[in-house]
Amino acid sequence: MSCQGPHLNSSNCSPANCRRDCGPDAVDALLKSHHVLDDQMLLDSLLELKFLLIERSNPEAVVAAFLGIRRRLEKCEFLLAYRLRQWLENQISVQVTSDGRALMTQPLRLHGYCLRHAIQHYQREIFENKLEVNSLGEIKVSMAWNIPVVAMENTEALQAAL
Numbered sequence: 001m002s003c004q005g006p007h008l009n010s011s012n013c014s015p016a017n018c019r020r021d022c023g024p025d026a027v028d029a030l031l032k033s034h035h036v037l038d039d040q041m042l043l044d045s046l047l048e049l050k051f052l053l054i055e056r057s058n059p060e061a062v063v064a065a066f067l068g069i070r071r072r073l074e075k076c077e078f079l080l081a082y083r084l085r086q087w088l089e090n091q092i093s094v095q096v097t098s099d100g101r102a103l104m105t106q107p108l109r110l111h112g113y114c115l116r117h118a119i120q121h122y123q124r125e126i127f128e129n130k131l132e133v134n135s136l137g138e139i140k141v142s143m144a145w146n147i148p149v150v151a152m153e154n155t156e157a158l159q160a161a162l
Contacts, residue, residue, distance in 0.1 A: 023087035024053050026080050035076035045069045059092045059143040063108070064115040071113050085110050091147065096126050097140045098133050108143065 027050045036042050049065040052058065066088060073081035092108040103126050112118055123139045133139060 023084055023091065024050065026084040026087065027053065030073065030077055030080050030084075033077050033080070039072070042069060042072055056145065059145055060115065063088065063092065063110070063118070063143060067110065067113055067115050067118070070110075091145060092143050093146050094122055095142050095144060096122050097142070098126070098130075098138050103130055103133070103139070107146075 027046055030036055031043070031046055031050070036046060045065065045068060049062065049069070052062045052065055066084065070081060070085070073084075089108050089110060094104075094106055094108050095102065096104040104122075110118065111121070119141045122141045123136050126139050127133055127136050
């Protein structure tokens with residue numbers, strides 16, 4: 001089984017074979033979970049995440065929203081949280097620059113629970129390995145969708161479904 005199936009097999013999950021709607025499908029499944037339905041704050045956060053995924057304009061906001069609820073999701077719905085994390089890692093890349101020069105572009109890796117720590121990880125990696133960088137402050141980290149954003153048809157209907 002790969003990402004095309006209803007469950008995730010991480011050995012076959014890669015940007016090349018990951019469906020664009022696999023992540024939103026995981027969010028939909030999480031929204032149906034009794035663990036989520038019993039936690040109003042978690043439910044609201046998942047709805048916000050789903051809206052950001054539908055909008056697909058700000059990958060940093062999507063990552064921040066996911067990391068904000070990751071720990072609670074992993075306690076009650078680990079497999080769906082893992083599936084969503086894998087999907088985000090396949091869909092988003094990290095771009096590191098210094099003084100306008102590209103230093104690194106690589107797939108997103110979500111090892112922690114905080115966007116600030118994730119960004120600091122990439123800054124430290126560059127600072128420790130690139131001799132031409134003088135300080136952490138001159139290293140800028142941004143995120144981008146791997147697949148160009150395509151305007152979704154019937155956006156009003158999708159937002160109404162939320």
